[in-house]
Amino acid sequence: VTAAASAPGRGGAYHAAVTSANPSRSLLVRAALGEPVERTPVWFMRQAGRSLPEYRRIREGVGMLESCQKPDLVAEITLQPVRRHGVDAAILYSDIVVPLAAVGVDLDIVPGAGPVVAEPIRSRADLGRLPELSPDLVSYVTDAVSLLVAELGETPLVGFAGAPFTLASYLVEGGPSRSHQHTKALMHGDPTTWHQLCARLAQISGEFLRVQVEAGASAVQLFDSWAGALPRSDYQAFVQPHSAAALGAVADAGIPRIHFGVGTGELLAGMGAAGAEVVGVDYRVSLSDAVDRLSGRYAVQGNLDPALLFAPWPVIDKAVRRILAEGASAPGHIFNLGHGVLPDTDPEVLTRVVELVHEVSQR
Amino acid sequence: VTAAASAPGRGGAYHAAVTSANPSRSLLVRAALGEPVERTPVWFMRQAGRSLPEYRRIREGVGMLESCQKPDLVAEITLQPVRRHGVDAAILYSDIVVPLAAVGVDLDIVPGAGPVVAEPIRSRADLGRLPELSPDLVSYVTDAVSLLVAELGETPLVGFAGAPFTLASYLVEGGPSRSHQHTKALMHGDPTTWHQLCARLAQISGEFLRVQVEAGASAVQLFDSWAGALPRSDYQAFVQPHSAAALGAVADAGIPRIHFGVGTGELLAGMGAAGAEVVGVDYRVSLSDAVDRLSGRYAVQGNLDPALLFAPWPVIDKAVRRILAEGASAPGHIFNLGHGVLPDTDPEVLTRVVELVHEVSQR
Numbered sequence: 001v002t003a004a005a006s007a008p009g010r011g012g013a014y015h016a017a018v019t020s021a022n023p024s025r026s027l028l029v030r031a032a033l034g035e036p037v038e039r040t041p042v043w044f045m046r047q048a049g050r051s052l053p054e055y056r057r058i059r060e061g062v063g064m065l066e067s068c069q070k071p072d073l074v075a076e077i078t079l080q081p082v083r084r085h086g087v088d089a090a091i092l093y094s095d096i097v098v099p100l101a102a103v104g105v106d107l108d109i110v111p112g113a114g115p116v117v118a119e120p121i122r123s124r125a126d127l128g129r130l131p132e133l134s135p136d137l138v139s140y141v142t143d144a145v146s147l148l149v150a151e152l153g154e155t156p157l158v159g160f161a162g163a164p165f166t167l168a169s170y171l172v173e174g175g176p177s178r179s180h181q182h183t184k185a186l187m188h189g190d191p192t193t194w195h196q197l198c199a200r201l202a203q204i205s206g207e208f209l210r211v212q213v214e215a216g217a218s219a220v221q222l223f224d225s226w227a228g229a230l231p232r233s234d235y236q237a238f239v240q241p242h243s244a245a246a247l248g249a250v251a252d253a254g255i256p257r258i259h260f261g262v263g264t265g266e267l268l269a270g271m272g273a274a275g276a277e278v279v280g281v282d283y284r285v286s287l288s289d290a291v292d293r294l295s296g297r298y299a300v301q302g303n304l305d306p307a308l309l310f311a312p313w314p315v316i317d318k319a320v321r322r323i324l325a326e327g328a329s330a331p332g333h334i335f336n337l338g339h340g341v342l343p344d345t346d347p348e349v350l351t352r353v354v355e356l357v358h359e360v361s362q363r
Numbered sequence: 364v365t366a367a368a369s370a371p372g373r374g375g376a377y378h379a380a381v382t383s384a385n386p387s388r389s390l391l392v393r394a395a396l397g398e399p400v401e402r403t404p405v406w407f408m409r410q411a412g413r414s415l416p417e418y419r420r421i422r423e424g425v426g427m428l429e430s431c432q433k434p435d436l437v438a439e440i441t442l443q444p445v446r447r448h449g450v451d452a453a454i455l456y457s458d459i460v461v462p463l464a465a466v467g468v469d470l471d472i473v474p475g476a477g478p479v480v481a482e483p484i485r486s487r488a489d490l491g492r493l494p495e496l497s498p499d500l501v502s503y504v505t506d507a508v509s510l511l512v513a514e515l516g517e518t519p520l521v522g523f524a525g526a527p528f529t530l531a532s533y534l535v536e537g538g539p540s541r542s543h544q545h546t547k548a549l550m551h552g553d554p555t556t557w558h559q560l561c562a563r564l565a566q567i568s569g570e571f572l573r574v575q576v577e578a579g580a581s582a583v584q585l586f587d588s589w590a591g592a593l594p595r596s597d598y599q600a601f602v603q604p605h606s607a608a609a610l611g612a613v614a615d616a617g618i619p620r621i622h623f624g625v626g627t628g629e630l631l632a633g634m635g636a637a638g639a640e641v642v643g644v645d646y647r648v649s650l651s652d653a654v655d656r657l658s659g660r661y662a663v664q665g666n667l668d669p670a671l672l673f674a675p676w677p678v679i680d681k682a683v684r685r686i687l688a689e690g691a692s693a694p695g696h697i698f699n700l701g702h703g704v705l706p707d708t709d710p711e712v713l714t715r716v717v718e719l720v721h722e723v724s725q726r
Contacts, residue, residue, distance in 0.1 A: 179705050185673035231647055261625055310548035342542050
């Protein structure tokens with residue numbers, strides 16, 4: 001990991017004073033591992049994306065899936081928020097369905113709607129359409145990460161994958177769903193097929209993370225966007241083992257693993273136990289409550305409500321300070337939002353949040 | 364309340380053995396008040412609706428708002444699931460934006476999308492477009508409830524209103540929103556206007572409930588569909604006082620008040636303290652956990668995952684029995700789903716759930 005990363009940054013402007021360009025000893029990695037830090041690291045879920053005019057420009061006329069498959073474009077989009085906001089981590093620009101497309105699933109990402117799968121997977125026979133992921137199928141990701149690690153210098157790159165349950169929901173429903181009715185029917189109605197499906201998805205998800213780590217990512221985040229739609233007992237029985245397998249694929253890399261889902265207040269301990277060093281916390285639960293539920297065993301990431309970025313600055317200022325104070329009770333704290341950046345967010349407000357976190361958390 | 368309700372049912376088939384047609388002593392009311400019951404009462408949120416072919420037929424060519432404003436149609440749609448499933452309560456067929464339309468808000472309910480408000484309310488000046496609700500503005504509701512109470516005999520009618528926060532979200536966003544960004548920006552950015560808006564909505568919501576109770580409803584449910592989008596501290600400061608005001612409007616009627624929201628695991632105690640006798644529990648939280656969080660102070664309602672109705676019967680059977688067992692630890696339990704009936708649900712499965720609840724819970 002550190003060999004590639006020790007190449008000095010070429011972009012320059014976004015890490016003004018590179019002294020020791022070693023992202024594996026960055027603030028983010030140390031906070032994630034519960035080691036002392038000089039100040040709290042900060043990045044934003046969906047920091048690379050529609051809130052940035054430079055992103056909207058570069059995406060003009062380029063489809064979402066296509067944009068994730070071009071190394072130069074991935075690198076540029078990933079770097080944009082690092083340059084602009086001075087965040088303490090880059091997150092690989094990708095989409096959770098990218099590895100599914102890579103193994104040959106016929107899908108598209110429809111603007112305003114999300115991923116749409118041509119033929120949903122709902123039976124054992126359908127599993128044949130889901131072969132293993134091998135690194136050569138996502139060579140564009142290896143290439144993008146290599147480019148990024150060279151550019152980023154000491155700024156760590158967070159690798160990214162969707163968790164098996166969320167991937168399964170897209171595949172089984174055929175697209176985004178609020179009820180997850182087909183997914184839950186399969187899970188409960190044919191547990192054998194369910195577990196086989198999720199085992200395949202864990203291989204795909206884990207391998208997608210492993211490719212990024214091998215190419216130089218300094219941390220990974222496994223997103224289980226929809227896990228919050230499950231009662232805890234179902235999460236534990238039907239989902240957690242597969243998330244654990246995905247996270248296990250990079251267990252021996254020695255890099256921190258962040259695990260996040262929306263509306264997962266009931267599931268935090270289970271998500272940590274799946275094999276994370278850092279549990280991402282949704283904005284609905286206070287970090288203090290989260291630390292309690294995690295029995296102080298994990299670092300936490302979060303959790304400013306992204307909608308609060310539309311409020312006047314004094315409101316944001318107060319919330320940032322409260323979250324930093326609450327995060328101090330955890331073994332480690334990475335400041336983030338409690339969900340992704342909303343498209344209409346004023347990017348200048350994000351920059352200001354980064355500055356405030358840096359200023360307030362200075363030790 | 365009981366004068367109108369004591370009229371014997373005319374439909375007949377759906378309450379085979381009317382002995383004492385007094386819905387204020389029905390299973391639902393007694394369970395809600397924590398009194399002993401012979402068996403657990405059961406009804407389903409959205410039992411009147413798209414899962415029923417007879418509903419889809421009767422709604423053909425009739426707009427949603429229009430359908431809520433015709434007493435005969437409201438009564439027929441409300442009765443359909445009572446006849447078909449033998450549930451222990453009817454829930455008034457309505458929509459949470461009906462009282463907003465009644466006070467003159469220019470809105471429509473768009474199929475597949477939800478309520479769309481022509482001019483969102485985002486400033487103090489906009490509050491002028493939100494006058495008080497008086498009973499004469501919803502005389503069709505009084506008429507529908509009167510018809511229903513006469514028809515239903517001993518089966519209680521549950522009155523229905525949307526809670527101030529959820530109404531505010533539709534008004535401020537201009538339609539359904541997942542981020543509630545304008546709503547939260549107003550709440551935090553201009554708390555005075557926020558509280559004035561919600562005070563008006565609490566009057567509207569409370570009066571809408573009061574009209575139904577005066578016309579003979581035996582219980583009410585206040586739906587705060589979107590409350591789960593709030594951190595607990597925001598719920599307590601910005602929402603709960605207004606929900607309390609709405610529930611307070613029917614406090615002296617002596618009828619049970621049910622309070623429900625989706626994804627409200629963090630908010631259950633606050634929702635009970637707003638002035639409910641029964642706290643509705645989303646399917647994400649086990650009833651056992653809910654009873655703990657409520658310190659055993661309230662009856663509970665819920666909480667079968669509506670998506671589970673797409674699983675094979677043995678899975679449903681097991682889940683129903685588990686929920687009944689968990690509900691037994693509460694002061695009172697009303698069996699329900701943990702969210703509304705999904706449109707594709709097989710109605711025969713719902714009927715079978717009613718039968719199973721009745722059979723298993725017999726004391």
